[in-house]
Amino acid sequence: xxxxxxxxxxxxxxxxxxxxxxxxxxxxxxxxxxxxxxxxxxxxxxxxxxxxxxxxxxxxxxxxxxxxxxxxxxxxxxxxxxxxxxxxxxxxxxxxxxxxxxxxxxxxxxxxxxxxxxxxxxxxxxxxxxxxxxxxxxxxxxxxxxxxxxxxxxxxxxxxxxxxxxxxxxxxxx
Amino acid sequence: xxxxxxxxxxxxxxxxxxxxxxxxxxxxxxxxxxxxxxxxxxxxxxxxxxxxxxxxxxxxxxxxxxxxxxxxxxxxxxxxxxxxxxxxxxxxxxxxxxxxxxxxxxxxxxxxxxxxxxxxxxxxxxxxxxxxxxxxxxxxxxxxxxxxxxxxxxxxxx
Numbered sequence: 001x002x003x004x005x006x007x008x009x010x011x012x013x014x015x016x017x018x019x020x021x022x023x024x025x026x027x028x029x030x031x032x033x034x035x036x037x038x039x040x041x042x043x044x045x046x047x048x049x050x051x052x053x054x055x056x057x058x059x060x061x062x063x064x065x066x067x068x069x070x071x072x073x074x075x076x077x078x079x080x081x082x083x084x085x086x087x088x089x090x091x092x093x094x095x096x097x098x099x100x101x102x103x104x105x106x107x108x109x110x111x112x113x114x115x116x117x118x119x120x121x122x123x124x125x126x127x128x129x130x131x132x133x134x135x136x137x138x139x140x141x142x143x144x145x146x147x148x149x150x151x152x153x154x155x156x157x158x159x160x161x162x163x164x165x166x167x168x169x170x171x172x173x174x
Numbered sequence: 175x176x177x178x179x180x181x182x183x184x185x186x187x188x189x190x191x192x193x194x195x196x197x198x199x200x201x202x203x204x205x206x207x208x209x210x211x212x213x214x215x216x217x218x219x220x221x222x223x224x225x226x227x228x229x230x231x232x233x234x235x236x237x238x239x240x241x242x243x244x245x246x247x248x249x250x251x252x253x254x255x256x257x258x259x260x261x262x263x264x265x266x267x268x269x270x271x272x273x274x275x276x277x278x279x280x281x282x283x284x285x286x287x288x289x290x291x292x293x294x295x296x297x298x299x300x301x302x303x304x305x306x307x308x309x310x311x312x313x314x315x316x317x318x319x320x321x322x323x324x325x326x327x328x329x330x331x332x
Contacts, residue, residue, distance in 0.1 A: 014247025016240065023235055027227050035225035044231055051235045055242040111219035132188055132220060157180055160187050167216050174212055 004067035012058045023051060026071060029134055033072065036117055036129045037079045046082060050075045072134075072144045076126055083122055116166050124159035127152055175205070182206050186213040189221055251326055255319030262315055269308065277301050 002010075002018075004025065010018035030050060035043035053074050054061075061070050117125055123145075130141045131152075138156075142149040168174075178199040183206075185196050192200060200206055277297050284293035 011243070012246070013250045014243045014245075016236075016243050019239060019243055020232075020236060023232055027232055031227035031231065032225055040225050043225065044228055044234075047227065047231060048235050048238055051239055052242065055239040055246070058246070111216060113220045113222065116220070156184065160183060163187070163220070164183075164213070164216060167219075 005063045008058060008061050008067055009063055011055065012061070019051075019055060022054070022067070026068070029068075030071065030075060032133055033075055033129055034079065036114070036133065037075075037125065038082050039114070039118075042082065046075070046078050049078050053078070066143075069140070069144050072130070073146075076144065079126075080122065111167055111170070116163050119166050120159050120162060124155050124162065127155040128159045128163070131156055176203075179203060179206055183209075183213060186210065187217045187220070189217050251323035252319075254322050254326075255316060258315050258319050262312060273301075273304050273308075277304070 002021070004022060007018040007022050011022065027047075031043055031047050034046045034050070037043075038046060050071065054071065061067070117128065120128065126145065127141055130136045130144065131138070136144070138149045138152045141152045145152065178195065182192070182196045182199050182203075184190075185192055200210060277300055280300060281293055281297035284296055288296075
């Protein structure tokens with residue numbers, strides 16, 4: 001089976017099948033990352049933007065590095081841009097009720113996981129999502145974020161502290 | 175809270191198996207023992223939220239990326255033509271200068287034995303033949319490159 005890096009070499013030459021295979025491999029992880037970062041209502045657009053950037057700037061990919069690192073770096077940059085945008089217009093009630101709009105809101109013990117994650121500072125949220133949901137090591141997260149592994153460790157520590165505190169403030173935890 | 179407490183908290187919230195040190199601390203530390211169930215609840219809540227991509231998303235991404243990939247494939251396919259033309263045009267000034275000098279030499283040599291008008295006629299004929307040969311050679315470059323690009327595209331896309 002071709003590696004991600006081999007597939008990217010083919011994408012550089014405009015190979016659609018290689019692109020589709022990469023999309024298939026990373027559809028769930030990337031969408032999950034984006035949905036947790038910006039919410040499901042915006043994740044599909046950012047998901048598409050991420051892949052369009054991959055297609056447009058394929059020659060910038062260094063095949064000696066991991067594709068997943070590059071892909072998540074693109075996604076993180078898009079999330080940062082998204083967070084810098086002015087807040088959207090208030091959502092009409094009909095849109096707010098559409099299916100899937102709040103599927104990430106966990107009901108376990110009354111804890112709203114989506115709201116807890118959203119309350120974290122962006123840098124901490126990124127670390128938590130990559131460590132918790134994508135099982136990446138501290139070194140891998142550090143590579144994606146372009147920072148030291150120690151920074152990842154401290155951000156994770158503060159984020160987890162904050163998550164516990166927020167859940168307690170909500171009364172969801174004793 | 176000690177470093178061992180923090181280590182245990184991370185492992186519990188990230189739902190990682192407890193290593194020997196963390197397991198030992200979990201039983202020894204009263205604070206962590208009482209907090210363990212709370213952390214497990216929070217970890218489960220965080221893990222439970224697994225958003226699934228909409229069904230049509232993959233097709234939407236493919237459709238949006240198709241023109242970009244097609245343009246990329248075209249650009250890549252025409253690279254051999256650009257390279258071939260570049261390589262062929264590079265020696266062209268030398269070929270033109272060499273041909274002009276050869277034709278002039280031919281004319282001067284013919285003029286010593288033949289009338290000037292006939293020499294000029296023959297030299298011009300030779301010039302036209304040389305120009306025709308050159309045009310045919312350079313005209314074949316795009317055709318050969320296009321064929322090469324087509325074959326390349328077939329290998330790549332079937």
